[in-house]
Amino acid sequence: MNKHYVLIVPGLIMGTFARVHMMKSDYRQYPTYPRGYLSHFTLGFIAAGLGAVAVPALIEKEFTAITFLALAAQQFREVRNMERESLDNIEITEMVPRGSAYIEDIAKTFEARNYMAIITALVTSTIIHVFIILKINMHMSIFLGMFVGLAVHIFIKRMIHGEEISDIADVKEAKISFDGPILKVNGIVITNIGLQTQRDIFLSNGLAVEIIPKDENAVMYLSNMGQRQAIQHNAANQLGVRRDFDEPEFTPVAKRDPENGNIVMVITIMKPNIDALIEAVKGTPLLETSKRKPLDSVVGLRLMKNRKKV
Amino acid sequence: MQIELGDLIVAIITMNKDAVGTGGTAPVFYVGNNEHLGELSEKISKILDGVVHDIGMGTYIIVKH
Numbered sequence: 344m345n346k347h348y349v350l351i352v353p354g355l356i357m358g359t360f361a362r363v364h365m366m367k368s369d370y371r372q373y374p375t376y377p378r379g380y381l382s383h384f385t386l387g388f389i390a391a392g393l394g395a396v397a398v399p400a401l402i403e404k405e406f407t408a409i410t411f412l413a414l415a416a417q418q419f420r421e422v423r424n425m426e427r428e429s430l431d432n433i434e435i436t437e438m439v440p441r442g443s444a445y446i447e448d449i450a451k452t453f454e455a456r457n458y459m460a461i462i463t464a465l466v467t468s469t470i471i472h473v474f475i476i477l478k479i480n481m482h483m484s485i486f487l488g489m490f491v492g493l494a495v496h497i498f499i500k501r502m503i504h505g506e507e508i509s510d511i512a513d514v515k516e517a518k519i520s521f522d523g524p525i526l527k528v529n530g531i532v533i534t535n536i537g538l539q540t541q542r543d544i545f546l547s548n549g550l551a552v553e554i555i556p557k558d559e560n561a562v563m564y565l566s567n568m569g570q571r572q573a574i575q576h577n578a579a580n581q582l583g584v585r586r587d588f589d590e591p592e593f594t595p596v597a598k599r600d601p602e603n604g605n606i607v608m609v610i611t612i613m614k615p616n617i618d619a620l621i622e623a624v625k626g627t628p629l630l631e632t633s634k635r636k637p638l639d640s641v642v643g644l645r646l647m648k649n650r651k652k653v
Numbered sequence: 654m655q656i657e658l659g660d661l662i663v664a665i666i667t668m669n670k671d672a673v674g675t676g677g678t679a680p681v682f683y684v685g686n687n688e689h690l691g692e693l694s695e696k697i698s699k700i701l702d703g704v705v706h707d708i709g710m711g712t713y714i715i716v717k718h
Contacts, residue, residue, distance in 0.1 A: 523707070523709075524706070524707035534704075535706040535707060535708075536705075536706075536707075537694060537704075537705030537706045537707040537713050537714075538694060538695055538698075538705050539691065540691075540695070541705070588702070589699060589702045591702060591703070591704050592704045592705070
């Protein structure tokens with residue numbers, strides 16, 4: 344049995360490393376530090392353990408042990424549910440909510456990171472085993488196994504790294520104006536603000552941006568309500584929204600220009616800084632749930648051809 | 654689970670008695686001048702956490718969004 348530790352321990356180390364490497368707490372404050380870190384570290388360690396023991400189980404002809412991987416998949420689906428539920432529960436405490444699409448995206452990411460820990464551990468132990476069979480020195484095999492495990496981890500990390508708004512759209516400053524009580528941004532009607540005092544706050548503390556999609560796919564991404572909510576949440580989260588819970592009129596609003604698909608967003612901020620707002624909007628992750636690729640469809644291609652003719 | 658009413662007119666404040674009828678679910682407050690219209694709307698909106706909208710004709714509505 345002891346010979347299997349050569350496979351299990353490096354796999355366990357690499358799998359856990361892969362999970363820890365993906366753990367960061369930034370402006371999103373998710374996972375929270377230090378309690379969230381501990382629970383995700385523990386789950387990552389368990390995932391790595393499951394991946395690392397798969398090859399030794401096969402060597403021992405314990406084929407039923409593989410069913411544990413199915414159990415693990417079930418377990419990590421539960422992680423997704425746990426994350427979703429937890430974020431859903433705190434949603435009402437947020438000044439500007441994340442929105443269900445953003446929550447789903449975060450929950451999926453946490454599930455995927457555990458699978459990454461399993462795959463990294465599995466690849467590491469498999470490669471070590473293959474090199475040992477090829478009669479290569481044990482230390483060298485462990486080194487090569489960990490090296491390939493690291494390469495696989497980096498590959499998956501790049502693969503699951505999502506795009507940001509800046510990849511699909513340009514973000515520019517927009518002009519806030521009032522037509523009587525009607526609040527407009529670059530001429531697009533946002534809402535009706537009844538009180539003059541509130542209009543003055545919009546004019547003094549309000550900032551607006553126009554998000555201009557780069558192509559038709561981007562138009563579809565940005566039309567998604569969940570994506571817009573995520574942009575609003577990120578902007579409010581990073582710049583500090585100027586509102587309290589009893590001031591619903593100062594909730595950030597993102598509306599779509601129905602003519603060209605551009606999005607205009609208005610937000611009131613304590614210390615307005617347009618460059619910071621543009622940066623926050625550009626850095627918002629593009630949600631998996633909002634991704635559409637109409638240009639890849641037959642209809643999309645036909646529309647593009649017609650446009651070129653015109 | 655929290656259940657809330659949305660997009661509902663919760664109060665009407667007006668200077669124009671002819672513009673607003675007495676029916677419906679929302680209470681109607683009559684005021685004498687523009688200044689009073691703004692003041693009362695702000696007070697009621699703060700109590701109800703609603704948004705004040707100016708629909709013209711000297712009438713403000715408070716809407717729970």
